[in-house]
Structures are given as C-alpha cells and as structure tokens.
Amino acid sequence: MKTEVHKASWWNAEAGKKVKCLLCPRRCVIADGRLGFCGVRENQGGELFSLAYGYPVAVHVDPIEKKPLVEFLPGSWSLSMGTFGCNLECSFCQNYHLSRGFYKEAPELEYLPPEQVVKLAKTKKCASISFTYNEPTIWAEYALDIAKFAKKEGIATVLVSNGYMTMEAAKDLYPFIDAANIDMKGFSEEFYTTMTGGHLAPVLESMKYFHGIGKHLEITNLVIPEKNDSAKMIADFLSWVEKELDKNVPLHFSAYHQDYKYNESPRTPSETLLKIKKSANLQGFGHVYLGNI
Numbered sequence: 524m525k526t527e528v529h530k531a532s533w534w535n536a537e538a539g540k541k542v543k544c545l546l547c548p549r550r551c552v553i554a555d556g557r558l559g560f561c562g563v564r565e566n567q568g569g570e571l572f573s574l575a576y577g578y579p580v581a582v583h584v585d586p587i588e589k590k591p592l593v594e595f596l597p598g599s600w601s602l603s604m605g606t607f608g609c610n611l612e613c614s615f616c617q618n619y620h621l622s623r624g625f626y627k628e629a630p631e632l633e634y635l636p637p638e639q640v641v642k643l644a645k646t647k648k649c650a651s652i653s654f655t656y657n658e659p660t661i662w663a664e665y666a667l668d669i670a671k672f673a674k675k676e677g678i679a680t681v682l683v684s685n686g687y688m689t690m691e692a693a694k695d696l697y698p699f700i701d702a703a704n705i706d707m708k709g710f711s712e713e714f715y716t717t718m719t720g721g722h723l724a725p726v727l728e729s730m731k732y733f734h735g736i737g738k739h740l741e742i743t744n745l746v747i748p749e750k751n752d753s754a755k756m757i758a759d760f761l762s763w764v765e766k767e768l769d770k771n772v773p774l775h776f777s778a779y780h781q782d783y784k785y786n787e788s789p790r791t792p793s794e795t796l797l798k799i800k801k802s803a804n805l806q807g808f809g810h811v812y813l814g815n816i
C-alpha cells in the first residue's frame with residue numbers, strides 16, 4: 524500500500540499556493556492539488572512532493588550491457604529500477620507503459636527505502652544499481668539518496684537518462700553517479716520540439732557537465748528513418764562530440780521499431796546503422812556500437 528510521501532527538493536513557492544519545480548527545464552508551475560507534467564510530482568497544500576520516492580514499479584537484475592553500457596563494469600549485473608512518469612513526450616516512446624503510467628491508477632505498491640535498495644543489490648550480487656526503465660531525472664531525490672547509500676557500500680550507480688535536467692539539479696545529483704548512458708534523441712532543435720516536446724540544448728549541457736566532472740559517459744542515439752538519420756544530423760552530432768567531449772566516448776546507434784503514437788517511419792534498416800558506424804570510424808571514433816540490429 525502506498526503510504527509514504529516524500530517532500531521534493533528543487534522547487535520554489537509561488538503566490539496562491541502554487542509551486543515552481545526546478546528539477547527539469549520544463550520548470551512547471553503547479554497549482555495546489557495538481558501534478559507536474561511528469562505526473563509524479565504533486566503540489567500538496569503549497570508544497571511539492573515526489574510520489575515516486577520509494578515506489579519503484581519495476582525492479583530487475585539486468586546485465587550492465589542491457590542499459591546499454593559496454594565499457595563500464597563489463598560482464599557485471601546491475602539492479603535496475605524505474606518508476607512511472609517522464610518529463611518528455613516522445614511520440615516514438617518505446618517504454619510508454621511506464622512513462623505514461625500514474626501512481627493513482629497503480630495497484631498496491633510496497634515502499635522500498637534507499638537503504639533497502641542497496642541491500643537488495645548486495646543480496647543479488649550486483650556491482651551497480653541502475654536508474655533506468657523510465658526517466659530518473661523526475662525521481663532524482665530517490666536516486667540521490669540511493670546513490671549516497673550505495674557509495675558507502677562500494678556499489679556503483681548508473682543513470683540511464685534523457686539528460687533533460689536543470690543544471691542546478693544536475694550539480695547536486697551527477698557527482699554521486701558513477702556512469703551514465705544519456706539518450707541524444709536527434710541532433711536538431713526541430714527534432715526535439717516536434718518529436719519529444721523538449722529542447723536539445725539542455726541535453727547537450729547535461730552530457731558536457733557529466734563528462735566534464737570525470738564520469739563515465741556513453742551516448743545512445745535511436746535512429747529513426749527520415750526523421751533523425753540525415754547525413755547532416757549525424758555529422759553535426761559527431762562534430763559536437765569531438766569538439767565538446769571526446770572521440771573516445773562510446774556511442775550507441777540503435778534501430779527504431781514502431782511503437783506508441785508514431786508509426787510513420789519503417790524499422791531502421793541495418794544498412795543505415797552500418798553506414799553511420801563506418802563513417803564515424805573513418806572520422807576516428809573508435810567506440811561505436813550498434814543496437815537492435
């Protein structure tokens with residue numbers, strides 16, 4: 524039974540019992556009794572609460588390579604968890620059962636405090652805990668507390684994220700995280716606004732910051748035919764990685780399949796991904812991986 528409610532961090536009180544959430548670039552202004560866009564942060568009487576804190580809706584043990592992270596603790600197991608909700612609205616979402624789920628419609632859930640998560644990871648012989656399945660940005664308070672306990676126990680933490688977080692929150696969370704796979708959904712602002720409901724710049728800023736503080740970063744780009752697979756978009760993305768990060772950052776290009784609301788593009792042909800890999804390799808990117816082919 525869901526009983527615990529956890530006060531959120533990263534928000535300001537506004538006039539008329541409203542609150543402004545500062546966790547992601549949407550900066551939702553939320554009226555009393557209402558939820559933010561992500562569906563898991565609620566204004567209760569002029570204060571912001573996280574409904575997701577302590578209530579993962581999926582907990583599994585996965586190989587770390589499934590995140591995907593291929594150059595961080597290879598061959599190890601990762602206790603992987605996710606909640607409901609998301610702060611983007613990608614029409615091609617491949618995990619909408621969780622991202623568009625709501626706690627108020629959920630069956631009974633058991634409270635799982637941060638120290639219990641770490642205990643579970645140890646029992647299951649996991650070298651890491653991954654915040655994954657849905658967007659962990661929106662449950663950053665829970666992820667941060669788990670990461671602090673995990674650190675004490677010598678267990679690594681992994682963020683599988685869209686990178687859509689404000690810098691003020693990223694500066695609190697990212698230093699406690701060991702590795703991340705950040706999803707760069709398409710290298711143009713137009714792609715972000717039309718297909719995800721977000722913006723590209725904050726995602727680039729998150730990746731730059733995470734990499735800049737010396738953490739292990741891998742990047743995933745889901746390649747959607749005729750949407751984000753143009754030679755120019757791929758070339759612009761590679762140039763940005765070379766200039767702002769490092770040519771040795773592992774890059775994952777993965778195939779799209781039809782899902783959720785968007786079904787206008789066919790499945791990504793393997794040839795498209797192989798072509799991207801070849802051109803990246805020719806430009807000196809030595810850590811290019813292909814997924815779902």
Ligand code: SF4
Pocket residue numbers: 544545546547548549550551558559560561562564609610660661
């Ligand atoms: S985390 Fe949720 S409530 Fe906060 S700004 Fe983002 S979408 Fe809105």
